[in-house]
Amino acid sequence: MKYVRFILKSLTRSKRRTLLILSTITLSVFLVTVLQSLLTTLDAVSNNPTSSNRLVVRHKSGLAQVLPMSYLAYLKQQPEVEFATYLQWFGGQYKDPSNFFANFASDETTLFQVFKEEFGASGVTEDQIQDFVRDGSGCIVGQSLADKFGWKVGDVIPLQGTIFPISPRLTIRVIFKGTKPSQENVLHFHYKLLEESVPRMKGKVGTFFLRVHNADEIPRLSARIDNHYANSASETLSETENAFNLSFVKMLGNISAIIQGITAAVLVAILIVTAGTMSTAIRERTTEIAVLRAMGFRTGLVMSLLLGEGVILVGAGGIFGVGLASLAAGGIRKGVGASVPFLEDFTLLPSTMLLCLGITFVVGLLSTFIPAYQATRRPITEGLRSIG
Amino acid sequence: MNGTLNGSMNGDAIIKLRNIAKSYWRETLEIPVLQGIDFDIPKGGYYALMGPSGSGKTTLLNLIAGIDRPTGGSLEVCGYELNDLDDDELAAWRNAHVGFIFQNYNLIPVLTAFENVELPLLLTPMSRRERRERVEEVLALVNLEDRMLNYPRQLSGGQEQRVAIARAIVGDPDLLVADEPTGALDHQNAEEVLNLMARLNTDMGKTILVVTHDPKAAHHARFQIHLDKGVFDKTVEVNR
Ligand SMILES: Nc1ncnc2c1ncn2[C@@H]1O[C@H](COP(=O)(O)OP(=O)(O)OP(=O)(O)O)[C@@H](O)[C@H]1O
Ligand SMILES: [Mg+2]
Numbered sequence: 001m002k003y004v005r006f007i008l009k010s011l012t013r014s015k016r017r018t019l020l021i022l023s024t025i026t027l028s029v030f031l032v033t034v035l036q037s038l039l040t041t042l043d044a045v046s047n048n049p050t051s052s053n054r055l056v057v058r059h060k061s062g063l064a065q066v067l068p069m070s071y072l073a074y075l076k077q078q079p080e081v082e083f084a085t086y087l088q089w090f091g092g093q094y095k096d097p098s099n100f101f102a103n104f105a106s107d108e109t110t111l112f113q114v115f116k117e118e119f120g121a122s123g124v125t126e127d128q129i130q131d132f133v134r135d136g137s138g139c140i141v142g143q144s145l146a147d148k149f150g151w152k153v154g155d156v157i158p159l160q161g162t163i164f165p166i167s168p169r170l171t172i173r174v175i176f177k178g179t180k181p182s183q184e185n186v187l188h189f190h191y192k193l194l195e196e197s198v199p200r201m202k203g204k205v206g207t208f209f210l211r212v213h214n215a216d217e218i219p220r221l222s223a224r225i226d227n228h229y230a231n232s233a234s235e236t237l238s239e240t241e242n243a244f245n246l247s248f249v250k251m252l253g254n255i256s257a258i259i260q261g262i263t264a265a266v267l268v269a270i271l272i273v274t275a276g277t278m279s280t281a282i283r284e285r286t287t288e289i290a291v292l293r294a295m296g297f298r299t300g301l302v303m304s305l306l307l308g309e310g311v312i313l314v315g316a317g318g319i320f321g322v323g324l325a326s327l328a329a330g331g332i333r334k335g336v337g338a339s340v341p342f343l344e345d346f347t348l349l350p351s352t353m354l355l356c357l358g359i360t361f362v363v364g365l366l367s368t369f370i371p372a373y374q375a376t377r378r379p380i381t382e383g384l385r386s387i388g
Numbered sequence: 389m390n391g392t393l394n395g396s397m398n399g400d401a402i403i404k405l406r407n408i409a410k411s412y413w414r415e416t417l418e419i420p421v422l423q424g425i426d427f428d429i430p431k432g433g434y435y436a437l438m439g440p441s442g443s444g445k446t447t448l449l450n451l452i453a454g455i456d457r458p459t460g461g462s463l464e465v466c467g468y469e470l471n472d473l474d475d476d477e478l479a480a481w482r483n484a485h486v487g488f489i490f491q492n493y494n495l496i497p498v499l500t501a502f503e504n505v506e507l508p509l510l511l512t513p514m515s516r517r518e519r520r521e522r523v524e525e526v527l528a529l530v531n532l533e534d535r536m537l538n539y540p541r542q543l544s545g546g547q548e549q550r551v552a553i554a555r556a557i558v559g560d561p562d563l564l565v566a567d568e569p570t571g572a573l574d575h576q577n578a579e580e581v582l583n584l585m586a587r588l589n590t591d592m593g594k595t596i597l598v599v600t601h602d603p604k605a606a607h608h609a610r611f612q613i614h615l616d617k618g619v620f621d622k623t624v625e626v627n628r
Contacts, residue, residue, distance in 0.1 A: 002510050002516070003510065006499070006503075006507075006510075009498045009499060010498060012498055013497070013498050288494070291488070291490070291494045291496075293455075294455050294482065294488050295483060295507060295508045296479050296480060296482045296483025296484070296508060296511050297479065297511065298475075298476050298480070299475065299476070299479075379456070380450075380455040380456070381450050381455055384450075384490070384494075385446075
């Protein structure tokens with residue numbers, strides 16, 4: 001392309017302006033890419049393929065209510081169910097409220113059967129599991145949680161109850177790895193410990209998790225369970241684990257609408273800024289454009305050269321912005337992910353990066369099109385006269 | 389019509405103007421600028437177009453060079469009836485047949501002398517190497533072979549205008565049009581540019597039409613056409 005050199009040189013006309021617009025676009029695209037990746041990350045929480053064959057059964061009136069433990073027998077009997085377990089959100093604090101992480105009172109054996117993939121990926125041995133099973137005040141923690149607080153196997157972790165009036169001291173028996181960081185920010189201890197020290201939890205539990213043979217059977221199964229307990233003292237609500245997780249994401253508010261709103265605002269802002277800059281850049285060149293056309297450059301060619309300039313400029317900003325976002329992803333996982341649930345899984349999907357680049361490309365075209373079109377529609381003679 | 393030059397109405401004419409008119413409109417008010425211009429310029433001619441400010445010199449030159457369209461009449465330049473060409477055809481025609489020289493040189497500031505001169509050739513099918521040879525050739529012709537890599541701001545006004553002339557002739561056009569080519573130059577640089585243009589006319593046979601106020605510049609031409617209020621006043625042969 002013999003014109004590329006010409007286009008690139010045109011961008012050196014005002015280096016300060018080129019740098020200014022480049023950094024504006026880079027920052028905006030960075031922001032848009034991070035926001036969009038936030039969305040896809042949250043989306044993945046409720047779209048986890050390994051959770052698709054799990055069903056969560058809880059009290060119909062909300063998570064604060066508990067179900068009779070006796071339900072377990074009925075649930076296990078259902079032919080679709082491969083394994084069943086139960087767990088209770090404990091909500092304990094470690095030293096300071098800001099050290100938030102998920103901790104559960106869980107059944108020490110069936111936990112590993114139902115969450116086979118999650119624990120299986122960690123290479124936790126049967127011996128290690130037995131260490132945990134044997135120790136009534138033992139616990140297992142995820143690797144990233146252990147890393148965060150510098151824990152190792154054998155350490156004693158004091159947990160201060162916030163929902164329940166107990167503060168167990170738990171000995172770490174296993175540190176496991178999950179398939180993604182969010183699975184590792186968790187602690188499980190023996191359900192019996194909770195049940196024995198909190199009278200109101202005797203024979204009660206918050207949620208049952210069922211692993212089914214075939215995900216297709218979930219709708220039928222959940223309908224049957226909810227039907228079975230309809231009109232009982234404790235009615236149930238059964239849903240897939242993904243749907244269950246989605247309800248937590250939703251607690252963060254209508255994040256999707258907020259993010260899309262911010263994205264749209266940022267895009268409009270870049271559009272305005274680039275259109276303004278490009279139209280100044282093009283207006284300054286009225287005479288030059290007239291000279292090019294006088295020497296025989298067709299209108300369409302001049303137009304393409306100007307559009308090329310806009311696209312290269314905005315496109316470079318887009319590539320820098322997306323690149324910056326992918327460099328920052330690790331930091332976001334560690335930094336923001338430590339305090340905001342789900343964001344420990346923050347990732348930039350290739351499709352998100354492509355989408356952001358595509359949008360940037362379109363913005364580049366749009367913002368240059370109008371001033372370029374106006375410039376090439378002007379009579380040549382007018383352009384030549386404009387410097388007198 | 390008064391302005392018709394004897395002997396130039398022949399088949400060899402490179403420029404044939406027939407009853408050319410050009411008006412501008414301010415709201416509904418018609419402002420006639422050129423009226424009933426009939427004129428021929430033979431191939432290889434060197435004509436100076438003179439007249440008071442506002443008499444329509446630039447307007448006429450622009451029509452002949454195909455960057456403006458008349459409101460009446462017909463004009464045949466370099467063998468083409470310009471009214472018959474659409475905008476893209478006209479652009480291609482300009483590239484092939486016309487070289488422009490402006491008062492303010494109008495070089496592209498971000499391009500070197502070499503790149504400025506190369507611009508019109510980008511529109512041709514010439515290879516990179518052919519282009520380079522041709523550009524070097526014309527830059528040598530205007531005595532700027534050692535300034536090829538300089539940017540316009542690194543050149544004097546006279547040098548800039550010579551680069552502009554090189555750019556005008558690089559595509560080997562038949563016709564050179566110049567609007568006040570020496571208007572921004574001092575005496576010595578003006579002289580140099582005028583000598584160069586004379587050489588392009590005598591040695592290379594370029595037809596030259598130059599608009600000028602400067603009697604010295606007009607003196608380099610072989611004929612002076614005087615335009616007044618949009619009509620031809622008189623044509624004078626320059627005696628040497
Ligand atoms: N776009 C336009 N709209 C309206 N009037 C115009 C336009 N262009 C030129 N004119 C008018 O046409 C007339 C001739 O203009 P032109 O530029 O051809 O004069 P000129 O002979 O080249 O003058 P000068 O010696 O000052 O360059 C002037 O009265 C000018 O005001
Ligand atoms: Mg003029």
